[in-house]
Each structure stands twice: as C-alpha cells, then as structure tokens.
Amino acid sequence: MTALKEDQLIDKTISFVRMRMEGLESGHDWSHVQRVWKMSLKIAGQEGGDRLVISMAALLHDIADHKFHHGDLKAGGDAARRWLNEINLDPGISERIADIVNKVSFKGSGMRDEMDSLEGKIVQDADRLDAMGAIGIARAFSYGGFKKRIMYDPTIPPLVHDTFEAYAGNSNPTINHFYEKLLLLKDRMHTATARRIAEERHAFMEVYLEQFFREWEM
Numbered sequence: 001m002t003a004l005k006e007d008q009l010i011d012k013t014i015s016f017v018r019m020r021m022e023g024l025e026s027g028h029d030w031s032h033v034q035r036v037w038k039m040s041l042k043i044a045g046q047e048g049g050d051r052l053v054i055s056m057a058a059l060l061h062d063i064a065d066h067k068f069h070h071g072d073l074k075a076g077g078d079a080a081r082r083w084l085n086e087i088n089l090d091p092g093i094s095e096r097i098a099d100i101v102n103k104v105s106f107k108g109s110g111m112r113d114e115m116d117s118l119e120g121k122i123v124q125d126a127d128r129l130d131a132m133g134a135i136g137i138a139r140a141f142s143y144g145g146f147k148k149r150i151m152y153d154p155t156i157p158p159l160v161h162d163t164f165e166a167y168a169g170n171s172n173p174t175i176n177h178f179y180e181k182l183l184l185l186k187d188r189m190h191t192a193t194a195r196r197i198a199e200e201r202h203a204f205m206e207v208y209l210e211q212f213f214r215e216w217e218m
C-alpha cells in the first residue's frame, strides 16, 4: 500500500470519528481521541510498530465504548470492522485493528491486561496516559459529574475490582477512582517510553491528592 493511500484512509477515518464523537461527554470526546492518536505516534517513534494499524486503532478505539453500549465489550471492534470494511481496508489488517479496539479498555484493578501486539500495547499506553496527569484529573471529574457522582466521601473506601462487572457497576465517589484505577496505571504501562511520561503524570496526581485532602480536612 502506498504512503499516500494510507494518508487518505487516515484522513477519511478522522472525518468519520470526528463527526461521531464531537461534543460527547468530555472524557470521551474527539479531543481525547486526537490526543491518544498523537501520543500513540509519539510512542511509536521510539518503540516501532505498524503506523497504519496504530493510527487506525487509536482513532477508532472509543468509537463504541462499552460504557455507552449497554456493557457490550465487542461493540467497539464490530463498529471499527464495519468502518474499515466500508473504506475497503485489507480484512487481515482490519482484524488486527478491531482486536486492539476490543481489548484496549481498562477492566478493573484486579483484572489482567490481555493486549498482545506491540501496536495494541502502544495505543493502550497512550489511552491510559490521557487518564493521568492534569487532563486525567479533569476527565475523571467530568465523567463523575456526567454520572452524577459525588467528589468525595471519606466513609467510602476504594475497592479492588476482581471482575469487570464489579468495576463497571460501581458508583463510588470520583476520588475513589484515583485509587481504583488512575494511580495504578503507572505500573501497567507496556512500553518504556510511556512509562517515563507516566512517572511525571503520576507524581502530579499525588501532589494534587495531597492538596485536595489538606483542603478537605482544614
């Protein structure tokens, strides 16, 4: 496949995803996808991987999130496959992309990751980096507000989720989400490049939480 052809496929996919996602709840909108795409290519610059697969998987990774599709974990891969079929991408390549889209999402603090390809690891790292740091904090409170959750309740302790259902079904305060997911992400990065960026974002979240509790308890 020529480079020009790849760029055209990516441009078409950008228009499709942007139209579908612009203006969604701000944790899952087009700007998140754009950041994940850019970050995936930045990581790939250091780690390698097939750039078409990485770009397509990053652009399509939240196209039909299970949280907004009645918990259907295959909705994302199916939607990605349908789109890639429409633009006539080689079915073998489409399958690799759909597989990444199905596996990318965080399933709970006690649940293992099942990503096996380098391309999938890179996109998952990029997606998780966007849940950390200043933007990650903003996204967590935005999502919590969208779900009408309170910010914090000192009497409700964080949980370790042994099943995906327990993770997806809980309605804990947003501060708990830091302990149930966001602070665990640093140690779940696949690539060395992402791990370095995660260290900095992790440290920032720790400083943020210290300040939050200081203000709460004063």
Ligand code: ADP
Residues within 6 Å of the ligand: 027, 028, 065, 104, 105, 106, 127, 128, 130, 131, 136, 139, 140, 141, 143, 144, 173, 174, 177, 181, 182
């Ligand atoms: P992933 O893309 O890793 O699957 P999610 O789709 O679960 O991540 O989450 C998307 C964004 O919404 C992230 O920034 C995440 O931290 C946030 N989020 C998900 N669940 C919660 C929750 N229970 N409370 C606050 N924020 C949440």
Ligand code: NI
Residues within 6 Å of the ligand: 032, 036, 061, 062, 127
């Ligand atoms: Ni995402």
